[in-house]
Amino acid sequence: MSYQLRREEVVDVAGLKAMLEHSPGQAAQAILTAAGQGAVEAQLLLGQILLDGRGIEEDATVARRWFAIAAQGGSAMAHNMLGRCLEHGWGGEVDLAQAAIHYARAADAGLDWGMYNLANLLATGRGVAANQSQALMCYQKAAQLGHAKSMNLYGRYLEQGIATAASPVRAMRWYRRSAEAGDFRGMFSLALVLVERGQIAEAGPWLDRARVEGNLNFLRSALATLQGAGPVLMAFAARYAEEIEQRGT
Numbered sequence: 001m002s003y004q005l006r007r008e009e010v011v012d013v014a015g016l017k018a019m020l021e022h023s024p025g026q027a028a029q030a031i032l033t034a035a036g037q038g039a040v041e042a043q044l045l046l047g048q049i050l051l052d053g054r055g056i057e058e059d060a061t062v063a064r065r066w067f068a069i070a071a072q073g074g075s076a077m078a079h080n081m082l083g084r085c086l087e088h089g090w091g092g093e094v095d096l097a098q099a100a101i102h103y104a105r106a107a108d109a110g111l112d113w114g115m116y117n118l119a120n121l122l123a124t125g126r127g128v129a130a131n132q133s134q135a136l137m138c139y140q141k142a143a144q145l146g147h148a149k150s151m152n153l154y155g156r157y158l159e160q161g162i163a164t165a166a167s168p169v170r171a172m173r174w175y176r177r178s179a180e181a182g183d184f185r186g187m188f189s190l191a192l193v194l195v196e197r198g199q200i201a202e203a204g205p206w207l208d209r210a211r212v213e214g215n216l217n218f219l220r221s222a223l224a225t226l227q228g229a230g231p232v233l234m235a236f237a238a239r240y241a242e243e244i245e246q247r248g249t
Contacts, residue, residue: 011039024055032056035066040073047081051090060091071102076109083117087127096127107138115142116150123153132163143174151178152186159193168193179206184214188222195233207236211243219244 011034019027028049034042043066049056050063064085070078083102086095100121106114119138122131136157142150155174158167172193178186187210194203214222219240226237 011042013041013045016042016045020049020054024049026055028055035069038073040070040075040078043070043073044075044078044081047078051081060085062091064091071105076106076111076114079103079109080106080111080114080117083114087117087121096121098127100127107141110145112142112145112147112150115139115145116147116153119150119153132157136163143177146181148178148181148183148186151175151181152183152189155186155189159189182213184210184218188214188218188225192225192229195229200232204236207233208239211236211240216244216247219247 016027016031016034019030031042031046031049035046047063047066047070050059050066052058064082067078067082067085071082079102083099083106085091086099086102088094100118103114103118103121107118108114115138119135119142121127122135122138124130136154139150139154139157143154151174155171155178156162157164158174159171160166172190175186175190175193179190187206191203191206191210194200194206210222211219223237223240223244226233226240
């Protein structure tokens, strides 16, 4: 397979990603070649494999540079990934204001992840002035595009009446959509609403699935919620505590 490009050719990104699975070193070389020839999607992919250390030595600093190059080439996802580097300090200093700018560019291009990440900054006032109305709008747009994490947070805004009229019915619908789309926080949110309605039998499987699929930070936060929810959820709290202990060893 040749990745020598003419100006009018497009990189076979799907082919490169498939090659990463069985021949990561060869794939990395092909990606590097295509990126050096100016293929924006290859530049984005190169940044990602450098960040992850797949088929190539991990180097967040160089990854950040390639995300910047791909962003200059017009890649919305590259703007999003550059924003993440700037937000979390991957490959350089943290710069939340610049992160917000790149998330906004990704969002303006219609990327759901850009909308979600920008909303998180707007909701917390990091890098930008806190603005719950704008955060709500970003979560809503991303949710409508099918972004599972945004579905959960849009549901939270609806449930709590943040920057909008409270609507428990609509909130539950979005929690369910988030859960069914695979977001473990959406599963937990849905389960808590079901418990409040007395639908323990339906809530149980969602609580168990969130426990299995959630990360440690989520599990610790969820455990505190379960422990404060009364005796009806103590059995689930015990399972979450056991899961945390097992993963910590």
